[in-house]
Amino acid sequence: MTTGLLLTQLLNGLQLGVLLFLLSAGLTLVFGIMNFVNLSHGSLYMMGAYFAAAGFNAFGGSFLAAALIAVPGTMLLGVLVERIALSTLYTRDHLDQVLATFGLILFFNEVVRFIWGPASVYMNVPKALSGTVDLFGLAYPSYRFAIIVVGLLVGVALYAIIHRTRVGMLIRAGASNPDMVSALGVNIKGLNLTVFALGAGLAGLAGLMAGPIVSVQAGMGEPILILTLVVIVTGGIGSIRGAFYGALIVGVVDTMGRALLPTLLREFLERSVAQAVGPAIASMLIYLLMAAVLAWRPQGLFPVKHG
Amino acid sequence: MNAVLQVQGLIKRFGGLTATDDLSLALVPGEIHAVIGPNGAGKTTLINQLSGEFFPDEGRIVFDGRDITHLPPHERALAGLGRSYQITSVFTDFTVLQNVCMAVQGHAGHSFRFWTPVWRQRELTEPARAALAQVGLADRADTPVAALAHGERRQLEIAMTLASSPKLLLLDEPMAGMSHAESEGVVSLLAGLKGRYTILLVEHDMDAVFALADRITVLVYGRAIACGTPEEIRNNREVRDAYLGEQGDLM
Amino acid sequence: MDKVTPRIVLAAALLALLALVPVASVLLGQSFYVTLFTRIMIFALAAMGLNLILGYGGLVSFGHAMYVGIGAYAVGILTFHGVGSGWAHLAAALAVGGGVALVVGAICLRTSGMAFIMITLAFAQMVFFLGVSLRDYGGDDGLQIPNRSDFGLFSLANGTVLYYATFALLVGVLFLTHRIVHSRFGMVLRGCKSNERRMKALGFPTLRYKLAAYVISALVCVLAGVLLGNLTRFVAPAYMAWTVSGELIVMIVLGGLGTLFGPIVGAAALLLLEEVLSSFKTGIAAVDQLLSQHWLALIGLFIVLVVLVLKQGLWGRLVAREESRR
Numbered sequence: 001m002t003t004g005l006l007l008t009q010l011l012n013g014l015q016l017g018v019l020l021f022l023l024s025a026g027l028t029l030v031f032g033i034m035n036f037v038n039l040s041h042g043s044l045y046m047m048g049a050y051f052a053a054a055g056f057n058a059f060g061g062s063f064l065a066a067a068l069i070a071v072p073g074t075m076l077l078g079v080l081v082e083r084i085a086l087s088t089l090y091t092r093d094h095l096d097q098v099l100a101t102f103g104l105i106l107f108f109n110e111v112v113r114f115i116w117g118p119a120s121v122y123m124n125v126p127k128a129l130s131g132t133v134d135l136f137g138l139a140y141p142s143y144r145f146a147i148i149v150v151g152l153l154v155g156v157a158l159y160a161i162i163h164r165t166r167v168g169m170l171i172r173a174g175a176s177n178p179d180m181v182s183a184l185g186v187n188i189k190g191l192n193l194t195v196f197a198l199g200a201g202l203a204g205l206a207g208l209m210a211g212p213i214v215s216v217q218a219g220m221g222e223p224i225l226i227l228t229l230v231v232i233v234t235g236g237i238g239s240i241r242g243a244f245y246g247a248l249i250v251g252v253v254d255t256m257g258r259a260l261l262p263t264l265l266r267e268f269l270e271r272s273v274a275q276a277v278g279p280a281i282a283s284m285l286i287y288l289l290m291a292a293v294l295a296w297r298p299q300g301l302f303p304v305k306h307g
Numbered sequence: 308m309n310a311v312l313q314v315q316g317l318i319k320r321f322g323g324l325t326a327t328d329d330l331s332l333a334l335v336p337g338e339i340h341a342v343i344g345p346n347g348a349g350k351t352t353l354i355n356q357l358s359g360e361f362f363p364d365e366g367r368i369v370f371d372g373r374d375i376t377h378l379p380p381h382e383r384a385l386a387g388l389g390r391s392y393q394i395t396s397v398f399t400d401f402t403v404l405q406n407v408c409m410a411v412q413g414h415a416g417h418s419f420r421f422w423t424p425v426w427r428q429r430e431l432t433e434p435a436r437a438a439l440a441q442v443g444l445a446d447r448a449d450t451p452v453a454a455l456a457h458g459e460r461r462q463l464e465i466a467m468t469l470a471s472s473p474k475l476l477l478l479d480e481p482m483a484g485m486s487h488a489e490s491e492g493v494v495s496l497l498a499g500l501k502g503r504y505t506i507l508l509v510e511h512d513m514d515a516v517f518a519l520a521d522r523i524t525v526l527v528y529g530r531a532i533a534c535g536t537p538e539e540i541r542n543n544r545e546v547r548d549a550y551l552g553e554q555g556d557l558m
Numbered sequence: 559m560d561k562v563t564p565r566i567v568l569a570a571a572l573l574a575l576l577a578l579v580p581v582a583s584v585l586l587g588q589s590f591y592v593t594l595f596t597r598i599m600i601f602a603l604a605a606m607g608l609n610l611i612l613g614y615g616g617l618v619s620f621g622h623a624m625y626v627g628i629g630a631y632a633v634g635i636l637t638f639h640g641v642g643s644g645w646a647h648l649a650a651a652l653a654v655g656g657g658v659a660l661v662v663g664a665i666c667l668r669t670s671g672m673a674f675i676m677i678t679l680a681f682a683q684m685v686f687f688l689g690v691s692l693r694d695y696g697g698d699d700g701l702q703i704p705n706r707s708d709f710g711l712f713s714l715a716n717g718t719v720l721y722y723a724t725f726a727l728l729v730g731v732l733f734l735t736h737r738i739v740h741s742r743f744g745m746v747l748r749g750c751k752s753n754e755r756r757m758k759a760l761g762f763p764t765l766r767y768k769l770a771a772y773v774i775s776a777l778v779c780v781l782a783g784v785l786l787g788n789l790t791r792f793v794a795p796a797y798m799a800w801t802v803s804g805e806l807i808v809m810i811v812l813g814g815l816g817t818l819f820g821p822i823v824g825a826a827a828l829l830l831l832e833e834v835l836s837s838f839k840t841g842i843a844a845v846d847q848l849l850s851q852h853w854l855a856l857i858g859l860f861i862v863l864v865v866l867v868l869k870q871g872l873w874g875r876l877v878a879r880e881e882s883r884r
Contacts, residue, residue, distance in 0.1 A: 358759060360755075379758070380758040380759055381757075381758045381759075381760075381761050381762055381763050381764070382761075382763075384758070384759055384760055384761035385761040390759055392756075396753060396755065396756045396759075397753070397756065398749055398752040398753050398756065399752065399753075400748065400751075400752045401748075401749075401752065405745070408745075409745060409749050409757075409760060410760050412742060412745065412746075412760075413757075413760035413761035413762050414760075414761055418742040418743055418745075418746045418762070418767065419742075419743060419767075419770065420741055420742040420743060421737060421738050421741045421742075421743050421744075422737050422741055423741060423742075424737075424740035424741060425740060425741065425742060425745050426740070428742075467756075467760070471760055471761060
């Protein structure tokens, strides 16, 4: 295991982490402020990827077109879904929300299969980013590096919005004490819609950036959704900081675990055992991490303080 | 002193606010001890610390000779501490009788029994019916709680607290939202319990307080400014200024 | 409280009809119905197990499919290694399932509300991936189970025997659930759903009761899994997919949350609906093609509709109407 390989995996972990952060940030706000379990968030990510691929292919391989269609398109779709189907569920209990959004997942997966077929759709990395960057002597794919940069920038921007603007203050207040914010006469419907749209936009951005490097197909949202749920639970529901650190930790642990654990186990265990057990434990690693965090702190690593 | 409950130097802070400010208090067996004070004085916070819903930052709570300061709620209940809630906290999905049976069941050994229906267990239903009779709800036993009037629900609250065979009753505004007639019913009920139970009563209804209490503690901003017999409290200038004065010619 | 109401008569009639399915199947010369209704009963069994903690306890576990998977894999793995005894299959399944439920339950029950939902989902995923990684046992493609469980006195190899074994378990669990729900234990569970804070104030250490209920519900799902593996002669990680957990919840809500018979009605309704939709022929080629390939979309919309409109569930509405007339 060379340092080069180690560094590559670490960076890959950061890249996954950053994508998870984009998804977790929106979802944790919806959970924390609106007390709404939205399982169809993964479907928004999927739609973002599909919109991006569609735009890319329709405009002769233009990543810009993909971006211009994916992010606003997903935001619009998110707003539509919220207005038509989800807003009636805010007052219902979590079970109803879980079921309804579960039904939406099934629906979206079929819609996507209907429009684009069951096979994967492809889009390419933008030409400008198709090379490599030199990082500490390692040649790392520029595109993946760009994802990390964009993700971190979004993180900084989100921090600025949440901590330095009036809307952000309302969001923080809403996460801490939603009833109070409503009682103070703030336009709760508008705030909810804003939070939801923001989350949808972030999901669309994640879908766009993931488009060139993952298989864009029906059902791609669910594995990511579950990772996102692990991030949120580990980081603390409603907490952006929790989403950020949680996402990076989960991304790095999962990526490096899968890459290193089988090899590491081979040092200690017999080859056949290591080959059988290694990938199994590697895929379970983040869940074990989540279980450990919850056993120690049930509210997560960076819980929101409730008023 | 043979105190049933001793509170020593209790302090509870919420962020910058000191809700309970170095509070000490002792309850003599069989007495009705009222805690009064203006809104925000920290009365419910005190009860929550006594029942274990949250723990104080400093200080001790000694119940029946045992330090219960950090004991979880269900263990305090098992030790004999019963509590009723200011905002009615009953089982709205059940009938009146089922509610009180649940209270009896909490103190009737473990509940890892899977076979016999509860309504056939006399060791649960008989004490439950007795408690209902005590508060005057005997004829409403099979009524779903959802169909009860507010006053009846408050009575059910008390019945449940009684049914858990407590040594000490923490009653948080039992007469909240009741009509005059309903309050009188509760006052005579509580008067009948005097001597058999020790009661810590938080109430705003001054008629009831002065009719029932053996002693009164006055709480202002989390701090006990006076403790004594109703007569002593009535004549206490500090109390008059801080609290009773606002109520005008109440006495 | 045990009066014979119209509802009970209806339930008994439905059960009687179920008991006669193999007979009807022979008369019609179609063994397909036996398979279909065995499958319905298996999922009804799993749904009843989950209903204990979901309907009566208010604990929304989105991961109970993993216990169905454990049951099926117990049969598969033991058969793979030459162990065909049904008793061994049962013992192994219940032991492993019970152990996993104890650990997972203990961790998950430290949380509540939406965190609980998400954590149960995450754990189910974990077990799913564990199944995928078991390359020796087929991994993602799954494992064939050439022989069904042999219980000495009888073997499940015969479809009719399997049918009646499943039916017997279904009725048995129905009866046991009825006893449990009205017992001290059941009341504690229902009390926790209604007002857990008050339960603690009344002296109940609620965690241990919730955990016990969780383990019991898991074991019922394990039983369903053992039967499922026998029915299909196959087991795959797909049996533990989180969508399966979701479908179990749909069955319970569709039938009626917190009712005894609801999960059976819900399972039958959902599975029959899926069966009908996936093989429906309108005669118009384009529509038929659309339907046969994308009927799942209609199921998705159906689920949303159930949540928005059919709150009490099909059987639940009967129960509510009878309760209000009393």
